[in-house]
Amino acid sequence: MPETSKPDYLDPETLDKIKRLDVKARLVVEGFVTGQHRSPHNGFAIEFAAHREYAPGDDLRHIDWKVWSKTDRLYIKEYEEETNLxxxxxxxxxxxxxxxxxxxxxxxxxxxxxxxxxxxxxxxxxxxxxxxxxxxxxxxxxxxxxxxxxxxxxxxxxxxxxxxxxxxxxxxxxxxxxxxxxxxxxxxxxxxxxxxxxxxxxxxxxxxxxxxxxxxxxxxxxxxxxxxxxxxxxxxxxxxxxxxxxxxxxxxxxxxxxxxxxxxxxxxxxxxxxxxxxxxxxxxxxxxxxxxxxxxxxxxxxxx
The missing domain is CATH 3.40.50.410 (von Willebrand factor, type A domain)
Structure with missing residues (x-):
């Protein structure tokens, strides 16, 4: 069977078919976050706080490669929540x-x-x-x-x-x-x-x-x-x-x-x-x- 593509809920024409605003809004946000391939919190709702040494199981995306290039040791960037906007x-x-x-x-x-x-x-x-x-x-x-x-x-x-x-x-x-x-x-x-x-x-x-x-x-x-x-x-x-x-x-x-x-x-x-x-x-x-x-x-x- 041919693979059917998922509807693009960021597209106004697709959203026109949905009447309830709460459903529209949540689909738009979910579609946007999925399209970014990451949480919307990353880089916006959190702020860099400090480094700690890498431990097995840590997310490799948070490794600070600039520090590694200078020290030849792996460190993880830790973040803290910012005050609410x-x-x-x-x-x-x-x-x-x-x-x-x-x-x-x-x-x-x-x-x-x-x-x-x-x-x-x-x-x-x-x-x-x-x-x-x-x-x-x-x-x-x-x-x-x-x-x-x-x-x-x-x-x-x-x-x-x-x-x-x-x-x-x-x-x-x-x-x-x-x-x-x-x-x-x-x-x-x-x-x-x-x-x-x-x-x-x-x-x-x-x-x-x-x-x-x-x-x-x-x-x-x-x-x-x-x-x-x-x-x-x-x-x-x-x-x-x-x-x-x-x-x-x-x-x-x-x-x-x-x-x-x-x-x-x-x-x-x-x-x-x-x-x-x-x-x-x-x-x-x-x-x-x-x-x-x-x-x-x-x-x-x-x-x-």
Missing amino acids: KCHLLVDCSKSMRYGEATGRSKFDYAATAAASVAVLMQQQADSVGLVLFSNQIDKTLRNSSHPSHIKAILHELEQAEPENKTDVSDPFMALASQLSSRGMVVLFSDLFLDPEELGKSLQQFRLRRHEVIVFHVMHHDELEFPFEDNTLFRGLEVEAELHTEPRALRKSYLEAVDRYMKRVKKVCGAAGIDHVLLDTSKSLGGVLASYLNFRAKSRRKLR
């Missing part, structure tokens, strides 16, 4: 995040799955995680906790959320930043449909309080590629506007405008010391977790 997940619930619902994969669905996957990964590392759903206001807040049952509440709120209202981060982020007293990490999932300078000023409120910030910029593949061919009626999701046009006549200028906008967003984030990661809804979610873990390793060194 406190992370705040900020997920955009504005109407523009609904784009893609007609085809079964909206920006919000992608963002919610990505945020849920990060939350599950953090739970496995015994970190503290909280959730904020926002639009032009703070719609829902779950305080940080590392309790195993807390992840269920986060996944429930993400699954029940209905994107409404316009995108506006100035007032919500100002209020939120004043509430986050202890230093930690802020992870934003949004399509960033707002002025980049306003975004920079709002995110700076977290940076002034010494939080580390990573922005996952969620864009639908249609918004990035503009694949439309026939005459199309475009309707605004956050504004009352319609435009009936021939897309091929607009493609070049549209893509140039998107490119300018993306460069402005990256520049604003870079100037504030914020990592900006573009998320294309057609791409694997593995990149989300890899980017998060890489940023986490970097931020942990800064937070100590």
